[in-house]
Amino acid sequence: xxxxxxxxxxxxxxxxxxxxxxxxxxxxxxxxxxxxxxxxxxxxxxxxxxxxxxxxxxxxxxxxxxxxxxxxxxxxxxxxxxxxxxxxxxxxxxxxxxxxxxxxxxxxxxxxxxxxxxxxxxxxxxxxxxxxxxxxxxxxxxxxxxxxxxxxxxxxxxxxxxxxxxxxxxxxxxxxxxxxxxxxxxxxxxxxxxxxxxxxxxxxxxxxxxxxxxxxxxxxxxxxxxxxxxxxxxxxxxxxxxx
Amino acid sequence: xxxxxxxxxxxxxxxxxxxxxxxxxxxxxxxxxxxxxxxxxxxxxxxxxxxxxxxxxxxxxxxxxxxxxxxxxxxxxxxxxxxxxxxxxxxxxxxxxxxxxxxxxxxxxxxxxxxxxxxxxxxxxxxxxxxxxxxxxxxxxxxxxxxxxxxxxxxxxxxxxxxxxxxxxxxxxxxxxxxxxxxxxxxxxxxxxxxxxxxxxxxxxxxxxxxxxxxxxxxxxxxxxxxxxxxxxxxxxxxxxxxxxxxxxxxxxxxxxxxxxxxxxxxxxxxxxxxxxxxxxxxxxxxxxxxxxxxxxxxxxxxxxxxxxxxxxxxxxxxxxxxxxxxxxxxxxxxxxxxxxxxxxxxxxxxxxxxxxxxxxxxxxxxxxxxxxxxxxxxxxxxxxxxxxxxxxxxxxxxxxxxxxxxxxxxxxxxxxxxxxxxxxxxxxxxxxxxxxxxxxxxxxxxxxxxxxxxxxxxxxxxxxxxxxxxxxxxxxxxxxxxxxxxxxxxxxxxxxxxxxxxxxxxxxxxxxxxxxxxxxxxxxxxxxxxxxxxxxxxxxxxxxxxxxxxxxxxxxxxxxxxxxxxxxxxxx
Numbered sequence: 001x002x003x004x005x006x007x008x009x010x011x012x013x014x015x016x017x018x019x020x021x022x023x024x025x026x027x028x029x030x031x032x033x034x035x036x037x038x039x040x041x042x043x044x045x046x047x048x049x050x051x052x053x054x055x056x057x058x059x060x061x062x063x064x065x066x067x068x069x070x071x072x073x074x075x076x077x078x079x080x081x082x083x084x085x086x087x088x089x090x091x092x093x094x095x096x097x098x099x100x101x102x103x104x105x106x107x108x109x110x111x112x113x114x115x116x117x118x119x120x121x122x123x124x125x126x127x128x129x130x131x132x133x134x135x136x137x138x139x140x141x142x143x144x145x146x147x148x149x150x151x152x153x154x155x156x157x158x159x160x161x162x163x164x165x166x167x168x169x170x171x172x173x174x175x176x177x178x179x180x181x182x183x184x185x186x187x188x189x190x191x192x193x194x195x196x197x198x199x200x201x202x203x204x205x206x207x208x209x210x211x212x213x214x215x216x217x218x219x220x221x222x223x224x225x226x227x228x229x230x231x232x233x234x235x236x237x238x239x240x241x242x243x
Numbered sequence: 244x245x246x247x248x249x250x251x252x253x254x255x256x257x258x259x260x261x262x263x264x265x266x267x268x269x270x271x272x273x274x275x276x277x278x279x280x281x282x283x284x285x286x287x288x289x290x291x292x293x294x295x296x297x298x299x300x301x302x303x304x305x306x307x308x309x310x311x312x313x314x315x316x317x318x319x320x321x322x323x324x325x326x327x328x329x330x331x332x333x334x335x336x337x338x339x340x341x342x343x344x345x346x347x348x349x350x351x352x353x354x355x356x357x358x359x360x361x362x363x364x365x366x367x368x369x370x371x372x373x374x375x376x377x378x379x380x381x382x383x384x385x386x387x388x389x390x391x392x393x394x395x396x397x398x399x400x401x402x403x404x405x406x407x408x409x410x411x412x413x414x415x416x417x418x419x420x421x422x423x424x425x426x427x428x429x430x431x432x433x434x435x436x437x438x439x440x441x442x443x444x445x446x447x448x449x450x451x452x453x454x455x456x457x458x459x460x461x462x463x464x465x466x467x468x469x470x471x472x473x474x475x476x477x478x479x480x481x482x483x484x485x486x487x488x489x490x491x492x493x494x495x496x497x498x499x500x501x502x503x504x505x506x507x508x509x510x511x512x513x514x515x516x517x518x519x520x521x522x523x524x525x526x527x528x529x530x531x532x533x534x535x536x537x538x539x540x541x542x543x544x545x546x547x548x549x550x551x552x553x554x555x556x557x558x559x560x561x562x563x564x565x566x567x568x569x570x571x572x573x574x575x576x577x578x579x580x581x582x583x584x585x586x587x588x589x590x591x592x593x594x595x596x597x598x599x600x601x602x603x604x605x606x607x608x609x610x611x612x613x614x615x616x617x618x619x620x621x622x623x624x625x626x627x628x629x630x631x632x633x634x635x636x637x638x639x640x641x642x643x644x645x646x647x648x649x650x651x652x653x654x655x656x657x658x659x660x661x662x663x664x665x666x667x668x669x670x671x672x673x674x675x676x677x678x679x680x681x682x683x684x685x686x687x688x689x690x691x692x693x694x695x696x697x698x699x700x701x702x703x704x705x706x707x708x709x710x711x712x713x714x715x716x717x718x719x720x721x722x723x724x725x726x727x728x729x730x731x732x733x734x735x736x737x738x739x740x741x742x743x744x745x746x747x748x749x750x751x752x753x754x755x756x757x758x759x760x761x762x763x764x765x766x767x768x769x770x771x772x773x774x775x776x777x778x779x780x781x782x783x784x785x786x787x788x789x790x791x792x793x794x795x796x797x798x799x800x801x802x803x804x805x806x807x808x809x810x811x812x813x814x815x816x
Contacts, residue, residue: 023631
């Protein structure tokens with residue numbers, strides 16, 4: 001070979017090596033991440049119920065209304081309650097405070113939150129012990145995501161692992177794993193992971209931030225294997241030098 | 244009664260097939276069936292690729308579609324050309340002329356007559372630094388051809404040894420002062436001296452059979468025939484490169500060129516050809532502004548309404564490029580010539596006076612070498628999937644579905660090539676896959692208008708083949724490392740992926756080529772080990788008819804992660 005070509009060959013080999021190294025880091029980073037098969041925002045929800053069955057005579061709120069603790073939600077008039085009052089059986093002062101002599105009880109919110117569902121609208125009949133509505137508690141939003149993982153990857157999830165949440169409006173939130181449920185389907189672990197995010201739990205349950213909003217969750221697995229930490233080290237380096 | 248050349252005699256009695264197995268021409272009914280089935284396979288594969296449902300990530304998908312479109316279109320057009328072949332270029336008038344070719348032979352006058360008039364034939368042997376023994380064989384054979392003719396040795400190598408050799412052999416010797424216009428310029432210069440009615444051209448390494456003139460001249464009985472081209476046949480299949488290069492062109496000479504007779508678009512390939520002087524004079528001599536003076540001259544003649552005839556009989560035996568250097572330079576020259584036509588003389592332009600048939604055939608010629616660039620795109624698809632998880636096809640496509648469509652295309656192409664050529668050659672597949680840097684460079688040179696030097700195909704230098712395979716070496720290293728990464732991933736995941744399999748296959752193919760380069764380098768270190776070219780090439784059965792590259796089917800299918808590359812049947816120039 002001529003010297004010029006030897007030089008070319010050497011330079012080319014170096015470039016190839018650098019390229020492969022860079023691509024391998026990228027590839028390894030991707031290997032540490034798992035995309036959710038499905039994920040959605042979920043809220044702690046509180047059912048609103050009544051002990052006495054009766055007609056809903058007044059509905060104070062609509063779906064989506066924000067409520068605070070003690071806000072009236074429904075009036076329910078119950079013949080049973082009326083009879084119990086008449087016979088003096090309602091001795092509980094707390095309950096007594098919310099009822100009138102004609103057997104109408106006013107049902108109030110027990111948490112701050114947003115009305116998500118009304119099961120029995122005004123004019124409907126509420127069963128004793130039944131549910132009238134649900135209220136999503138404020139500042140209780142979290143994400144439930146499903147991941148399909150190989151056994152090996154399942155072993156690499158732990159509480160506290162970082163998760164990136166991508167909202168439908170392309171906003172990115174940081175989160176962390178707080179709980180894992182798993183069922184095995186055909187050798188694959190179908191994991192339901194509960195993810196909490198400070199950015200999310202601060203929000204009141206309205207608009208984009210409400211139960212049912214689909215999101216995409218990218219779970220960072222525990223680093224494993226020969227390149228563990230290399231990718232992060234490179235990323236940290238790039239960040240440090242300002243790229 | 245005049246003597247009838249023996250080959251004609253045999254053909255008339257139907258013995259020709261057995262005695263000349265390398266003869267091209269008429270596709271058999273089974274071949275036609277294969278072509279039809281292969282066409283259906285091509286169309287099904289195209290439909291599969293284009294179906295919106297199978298589309299994957301944009302980047303690899305576009306790469307696959309670009310590469311496969313070129314391959315598919317070339318495959319379809321060449322199969323169409325193959326189906327069109329089968330008409331014997333020797334019609335009644337030609338047979339009749341053959342019978343009256345040497346009317347005075349009994350009286351010792353072997354001048355060739357056409358329509359009862361004697362004609363003057365010049366035989367031009369172009370020399371440009373070839374080895375003396377090679378030149379001697381050709382010149383001796385040229386002088387010894389039957390039928391009166393004058394033999395001229397056109398020496399651009401300016402060698403006194405060649406001059407002595409020409410004198411000894413009984414040929415005339417011509418040396419010019421400049422090398423302007425390379426081979427075409429050399430011929431044009433000689434035509435100012437040799438003013439016969441017809442002239443034949445032989446490269447210094449193509450040894451004609453004695454009956455060459457007797458077989459080709461009768462076709463000129465038609466006044467509109469500008470040239471009669473015969474195939475390039477190689478006698479030196481000693482190296483992997485020579486075999487690969489030779490078999491690559493088999494289909495071109497056996498089926499595509501005969502098919503082009505039907506379109507009046509058979510092209511000249513620069514050697515083993517006879518021209519009518521008046522036709523060449525009409526277009527101002529051989530075309531000198533291109534590395535492919537032969538194709539350009541054909542194109543200009545066709546534009547002027549001349550007819551060309553391809554005679555699929557092996558009438559001269561030459562040498563295929565034996566080394567990687569020779570092969571690289573030959574392919575670079577041919578590919579550059581093809582791309583020049585595409586970019587400087589678009590055959591579809593309204594200004595060209597060509598028939599639609601000719602336009603299509605020249606377009607195939609001009610774009611043929613794009614198929615050589617396709618493997619580059621396809622080689623890159625598996626790494627894209629391995630490193631970046633970009634897939635050309637959706638994951639919903641099952642391996643079985645994919646294999647069915649894919650097989651319908653590539654397997655049929657290989658089967659067709661195998662059937663057409665008589666055997667399947669891994670050398671061809673390998674060469675076709677690894678030659679992309681040559682064709683890419685040719686395209687690049689043409690786009691930039693950069694000129695390349697002119698090299699003789701046969702000239703063997705003593706330079707290391709690794710001077711010419713740097714891109715291939717780098718690609719091999721890249722693919723080998725990528726295969727390692729992919730293997731590591733697959734072991735991790737416990738499942739082999741198609742991308743890994745393709746990538747490994749591509750690595751092996753490139754590796755095989757580099758092993759060839761290594762062997763060649765080692766053989767050069769011990770110079771005398773190379774088998775000396777067999778003395779007088781005798782036309783024996785296993786000759787390969789070859790010529791310009793055309794990969795027929797035998798091309799590589801390599802590729803892609805989910806898709807491969809293939810190569811069409813048929814060829815281009």
